[in-house]
Amino acid sequence: MSKNLVNLNVNPCKMCMPMGSVSAFYGIRKCMTILHGSQGCSTYIRRHMATHYNEPVDIASSSLTEEGTVFGGEHNLIKGLENMIELYNPEVIGVATTCLAETIGEDIPRILKRFYDSHPETNVKIIPVSSAGYSGTQYEGFFKALRAIVENVEMRPGKNNKINIITGMISPADTRYLKKLLEEMRVDYILLPDLSDNLDGQHAENYNRLPEGGTSIEEIEMMAGAKMTVELTAFVKDENSPAQYLYEAYGVPYVRCNLPVGLRDTDDFIAVLEGAGGKKTEEMKKQRGRYLDAMIDSHKYNGEGRAVIFGEPDFVLSVTRLCTENGIMPVVTATGAKSGAFVPMIEKDIKKVAGFQFVDSYKILDNTDFDNIEKNALELEANVMIGSSDGRRIEEKFNIPLVRCAFPVHDHVGGQRVRMLGYEGSLILLDRITNTLLGKKEHSFRNQLFKKYFKGNEEVQAPKLKADGLVPVKAGKLAATKAEIARKTETHPCFNGCGSQYARMHLPIAPKCNIQCNYCVRKFDCPNESRPGVTTEVLSPEEAARKYQMVKEKIPNLKVVGIAGPGDSLAEFEKTRRTLELIREADPEVTFCLSTNGLLLPLYADELVQLGVSHVTVTMNAVNATIGAKIYKHVDYMGNRYYGEVGAAILMANQMAGLKRLTALGVVCKVNIVMLKGINEFHIPIVVAKAKELGCEITNIMQMIPVKGSAFENMPLTSNKEITEMRKKCELSMKQMYHCRQCRADAIGTLDNDQSINFRGCTGGSCSTEEKKEKEKMEEKPILFAVSSKSGVLVDQHFGHATDFYIYEYKDNNIRFKERRSVSKYCDGSESCDGMGGGRKEGKIDAILETVKDCKGVLAMRIGEAPKQRLKENSIETYTTYDRIEDAVKQFAKKIQAQHLVNYGT
Structure with a gap:
């Protein structure tokens, strides 16, 4: 691979310009095409056309060799024209150039003039078209050929009542439809080109070497006198447009339409024909x-x-x-x-x-x-x-x-x-x-449903993240032994009744929620409040795993990792799953606890067990739909939003089904109940009885914390005395929790000593006060990157070839394009420029340094050692890659942040 490689094209989404030119000439009656270039060009195009159209395709070639390339291919082209006329006797010949002919600078009009001068008896119309493969695609080649046809045919400008219809590269079947439509509307038309028969012929006993169908030269001559032109294309450039030429040279007005595909564009095309005198039929x-x-x-x-x-x-x-x-x-x-x-x-x-x-x-x-x-x-x-x-x-x-x-x-x-x-x-x-x-x-x-819902009948081995004590069970589920569950419960502060012995850590990784409770507001960024559903930050699974390891080092008695929002832990289950997997990988002994509203519990219960979750809390405030309708504003389930008793019934049915499944799998379940005065205060014993029936271990009757902006903001609170009385009443049938602190979604430490404030903003490594300040300082100001890109999509340009740098900023894990900054190209393409920093470039790098001086890094596909060194001397890092700009900026921004902390620590 050349060290000067700038652009890379993998499997092009296009074909070369001569392909389009040949296709256009196939729509002209008794026309043959010769490609002025090497033999391979015509073979390539014949193969493509023959296998697509399933018709014999003849394309001549001037067969340039090394001699013709060096000394010119005039002799080859004239000899090729002579042979074509002798063998095929065409009425029209299209001469299309190729990359080779254009590169060596062949003057086709001059060669054709010499041919006519030396063959005065020839009455064949020869039409040249410049179609270097590297200067465009088959789309441009098709229209360049049509433009060349109308430019080179001697026109008869006398007025007639015809309408010129010029198409792009449509199929023969669509061409036949177009002709039928025009005839049904009684439009007198000239179609250029007409591919309907030449590239989709009938079975015949004898093979005709020349295309018998297509637009005749006589019809093309009349196009200059037509009353209007309809050009079916949206993107052709004026210099390649036949309609534009007819307008400029002969004053024929034209209109451009999209191809008549779909309702709107077919309607528009028919409306244009009606305006030109056509009649719409039944x-x-x-x-x-x-x-x-x-x-x-x-x-x-x-x-x-x-x-x-x-x-x-x-x-x-x-x-x-x-x-x-x-x-x-x-x-x-x-x-x-x-x-x-x-x-x-x-x-x-x-x-x-x-x-x-x-x-x-x-x-x-x-x-x-x-x-x-x-x-x-x-x-x-x-x-x-x-x-x-x-x-x-x-x-x-x-x-x-x-x-x-x-x-x-x-x-x-x-x-x-x-x-x-x-x-x-x-x-x-x-x-x-x-x-x-x-x-x-x-x-x-079926395969998707199988993978999603069917668990199979075979024993499933515990995954690589398995915890000690997990054993495979039937129906594809994993459960812990009773001894293991008991050991974990003894060290779980919410379940063992002791708020000061063991620590827990809540990870705020799931901000979304799928229900709206009337006592809640979905605003979780509340650093000064201490209640469920609030946090100072939302972590990614990777950040949560790093933070856990760091907290574990600081708090040795940390036994439990809980996920309790700040939304619902199952509403964004992918994040919950990934977080549990990462932490289990780092610490097989940790106890996993999860809190949820239970709406999606039946869907994920089995997978939670497989992930090693041993304790689950479900907030279930009612088991009666009429009461539930007063508590929940709406429920979002399976793509629909449900209100009133319907929403409440869906939620409660799923809560009970999920709890039943979890307890059957050996998971220790707790039911939280928010006591709401005037709504569910007399219904709570029924909820506790249902929780016991479902196999739950403990219930936690809690006081509602009024939240400003919620529907229950001004609801009278239940007193501690009332809460205690209700707990004692329900304790006769089921164990009650008396030591609940209604913790934040980012709580860390024991129930009696929350230390989360000491770890805010820390997602890995040490987290001293100085480093936190430094990190906050870095986050306040975005990191800027200068990107060398030709496409504006990929980092796909050599540093030395950049005439513009795309400036991107990175802040808070978000990437934003800011602006483009122009520079003088560092590598001028001269012989002294080797693409790696050599040559005479005094002053250029200084101007570039001034342009990108506020950037932390420069991203390029390649960069030479000389500019790389100068950038480094100015504290600007360089990164070489071939990737999407957004991905590359994110990758290297994180490297800079990580390096900054390392350097600070040393």
């Missing part, structure tokens, strides 16, 4: 109605679609609009072409459906490759891809089904008969996408 109205009916039929399935759409810009735009109008969320839209208009045009529709579906993240990529598409498809959990068969590798590797409806289709037959234009074509494509989504679900949902 059959068209019926087709529109059928498409509307299909949209209604499939909408309930399409809402689950998360699509990756890739291909040419016009194709991606049209399919995106079809998807969004049907409720399918395009999470990745991508093209290999470069277009400044691509992102804003695509985003208008995607942003709307993303808002409806509460989708926070999606990607719109231009000038991209399949490596980038794959990465984003996986990150955004796509479940369908729409494009060409070039996406089949992602399909095979990650089981994301692919709808093949764009060029090229190599691994299926029928690419030439793909339909997507008009109401009927949109219906066909919509059915294919919906059925693909249904097929994906049909083939995967």
Whole structure:
């Protein structure tokens, strides 16, 4: 690999420009194409076209060799033209250049003039088109060829009543539909190009070497006198636009439309034709109605679609609009072409459906490759891809089904008969996408349900995080022995009745809650309050594990780790699971305790036992739905919000089912009951009796703590005397807890001596006062990074090639793009520049240092030793990587923070 490598393209999402030019010339009657370049170019294009269209494809080549490359390929091209005319006798010849011809600077118009001068008897129309593969994609090559055709054909500017219809690279089947539509609307048209027959022919006894169908030269000559042009593309540049040329040269007015795909764009296209004198038919109205009916039929399935759409810009735009109008969320839209208009045009529709579906993240990529598409498809959990068969590798590797409806289709037959234009074509494509989504679900949902709910009948070995004393039991569950449970209960301060002997640590890792109690407000950042549901910080699982190890060193009698919010520990179960796994890995002896409202307890009870949770507390304030409806404002369950008695009934049913399951598995369960005056004070003995019936060990009747802003803010409090009386009354049937302190979600220490204030802001290592101040100082000010990036998405540029630095700031684990700062390119590309810091660059590095002086680090794909040393001398670290900018900034920001603390300690 070259040390000067700047950009990397893995599996391109595009094909070369000559591919598009050849395809366009195939829509001209009795036309042959010759590629001026090496033999391999024509072979590559023939192979692609023949396997997609399943038709014989003839493309000539001037077959440049080393001699032609050095001394010019004029002789080869003239000889090739002579042979073509002798063998094929075409009426039109398209001469398309390749990378090689353009690189050596071949003057094709001059060569063709010499050919005509030396062959005066030739009446073949020869049309040159500049189509270097490295200067664009097949999309640009297609329109450059069409532009060259209208520029080189001698026009007849006399006025006529025809309408020019110019299309992009659509399928022969869609071309036939377009012709039929125009004829039904009685539009007198000229179609450029016409691929309907040449690339999707009939079976015939004799093979015709020349394409018999297509747009004739005579028809093209009349385009200058047409009354208007309709150009079906959204992204073509003016210099490549046939419609723009006809307007500038002959005054033919034009309008650009999106491809008529989906309801809106088909309506718009037909409206344009009506405005030009076309007549809408009854059959068209019926087709529109059928498409509307299909949209209604499939909408309930399409809402689950998360699509990756890739291909040419016009194709991606049209399919995106079809998807969004049907409720399918395009999470990745991508093209290999470069277009400044691509992102804003695509985003208008995607942003709307993303808002409806509460989708926070999606990607719109231009000038991209399949490596980038794959990465984003996986990150955004796509479940369908729409494009060409070039996406089949992602399909095979990650089981994301692919709808093949764009060029090229190599691994299926029928690419030439793909339909997507008009109401009927949109219906066909919509059915294919919906059925693909249904097929994906049909083939995967049983496996998903099996993994999620079925526990099997075999013995399951304890996981690597197993605690001492855990033994495998039937039905896939893990339980502790009675002796083990008893030992853990003796050292659990909430269950053993002793508030001063053993310490516990609450980890605030789950801020979300799925119910709304009328005595609670979901504001947990309350450093000066001491009550359940408040904390000064929310930790990630990794931070919680680090903090546990640090606290364990400071408090030797720490025996219990509890998770009690500040929301509900099961509402964000992934965080709870990960936290328990990490701590179990570090300390197999620790006792795990968990507090929950119980709504999701039936779903996770078995897994909690497998994770080693031995003690669980459930807050159950009522077992009567009428009473519960007065306590709970709403319950969020399985994607729906329930109110009143319905919500209360769901909550209480799940609480009781979960407790029954846990006690059957040997877990020690405690029921907390908040005593609410005038609501449940006389109902509490019934709740205690039900808790006993379910196998619970102890109940804890608590006083309500009034919270400002809650519905019960002004409710009269129950006195300590009333609480004690209720506990004594219930103690006759079940053990009661008298030593509850109603702890915070970040409590640390014994019940009688909370030490959490000494550990606030510490998530690992030592935590002295000086270091805390230093850490707070660092967190107050964001860390800035300068990123060398060509794409603006990846760290994909050499430091020496940067003309702009993307400035990102990192603060509180969040990354934000701040601005772009321009600089003079450090490496000027001269011979004295070796890409590694050599050459004459006096003054350049000083200007760059001034530009990034407030940054802590510079991120680049590569950097030479000389600039690296100068940056280091100015206290700016350098990091080399090839990664997404956000991921790289986060990674290196954490390194800087960690290094800062280490340096401070030494």
